Amino acid sequence: MAFEYTGSGALDYFPCRYGKSKLLFRGPRRDLTRPFVAAMGGSETYGKFVAEPWPMLLEDRLEFPVVNFGYLNAGIDVFHSEPQLPEATKSTTLSIIQLLGAPNMSNRFYAVHPRRNDRFLRASNLMRAVFNDVDFTEFNFTRHMLSTLQAYAPDRFDTLVTELRVAWVARMRGLLERVPGPKLLLWLGDYRDPLSSDPLGAEPLLVTQAMVDEIAPLAQGLVKVQPSTTSRSTGTVGMHFGPMEEPAAQTMPGPLVHQEIAEALAPVVRKFL
Template sequence: MAFEYSGSGALDYFPCRYGKSKLLFRGPRRDLTQPFVGAFGGTETYGKFIADPWPALLEERLRFPVVNFGYVNAGIDVFYSEPQLPEITKASNLTVIQLLGAPNMSNRFYAVHPRRNDRFLRASNMMRAIFDDVDFTEFNFTRHMLTTLKERAPDRFDTVVAELRTAWVARMRGLLDRVAGPKILLWVTDYQAPLQSDPLGPEPLMISKEMVAEVAPLADRLVKVAPSSMARSTGTVGMHFAPLEEPAAATVAGPIVHQEIAEALEPEVKRFL
């Protein structure tokens, strides 16, 4: 499904668009006039640094087309605001939607870029009032901004987390309402190395089982994948990246995690085909 550039460690993702969408998905471009399963999600679905991400592995298992609509660093907003979403999902036999973290999403406290959801644009007046000792012009990314707020003002940070969680549930409800036909929610829990921790918590960031329980009834199935210790401990083994990309590659799900996702999804997806 992906090919290496000659002479380098990086992959060619053959980025492509569908219909009038401005989003660049992982290619090669597929025929959406034939039956297919649509896979929507973030970096894990796109398969950054992975030759065969879980949508490709699932397709091999099913012997049925699975189109990769993953988008790097996506939050819910990328898909919620995508005008082509209803048409794409109407054409598919089934839609698999990866549950994404809460930080990369516009809310009452701050705004993110409409397509590059990991990009922090601006803080609201309410955010500035609560964190009046913080200069928000120093931040370009949501993770950096939130990590700094947690370190500087842990007592006030809980207010931001509560807002993000409330906004996430509301946005997920809106997203699932726009997705036509049967749908499966894919919940991939923390895939980082067992001894490696993120100051903001495990992936998907700030998502609790109570939040998932609120939106799960809006889908036909919920598939939870808890990557094994072996899958989480392999580092960058089996990944494809240029030398300067190694630090970034160390933060994403590895090939064995993708294999475990495809294995878990296979029997559930088969129910709809």
């Protein structure tokens, strides 16, 4: 995880493991033997470049422990495939599960790294048959690959999107069945600068209302947070990063977005305590 410490100004995230898990979550390490709220998600939940991510802010509002199980660059696969997950969350009062984008998970078309889910590993025979004129050795990351395929072959790209959406629903069903106790879904809307755009669409990438409706009955609630224009427009104000990290920081939610998430969650989570 050396990429987390790239120069002066970077945060110390006190990365820690729980039990026999190989996953490094944001620390400091917490006591999992007493009741707590679990916050599961990707880099947004981890709080990359932010001193006080939303799980910490939520804990302050609730005056009840909230353990940050956010994992950098995570897709659903990180949590769905983690054998220590049921043991680590057995004392939870509630698990808040961030809805993650559909591209960063293995599927019938391609495989991703089991922990760095944003990393593209290989194309399947099906992928090579559908995109038989594409050299997949050029790609290291899923977003780059999908953006390229969308621009190069939009008609065939739709076939891939359909597969990703079907796989997302199935994987989320599996995850929600594995997590013990009450569960609350967190749907974080697009937090990027409103003046910017992504050819793949808004965050979480390729996730639609219909997809969320399919899995919502497996949880006890859903909180959708659409960050305000003000919070999306602040750029990197209040964020902490080294001199080489500014481009990456510009793609992450800032402190105001984290505050809005905590404020939206607090009244709903209190009902479970």
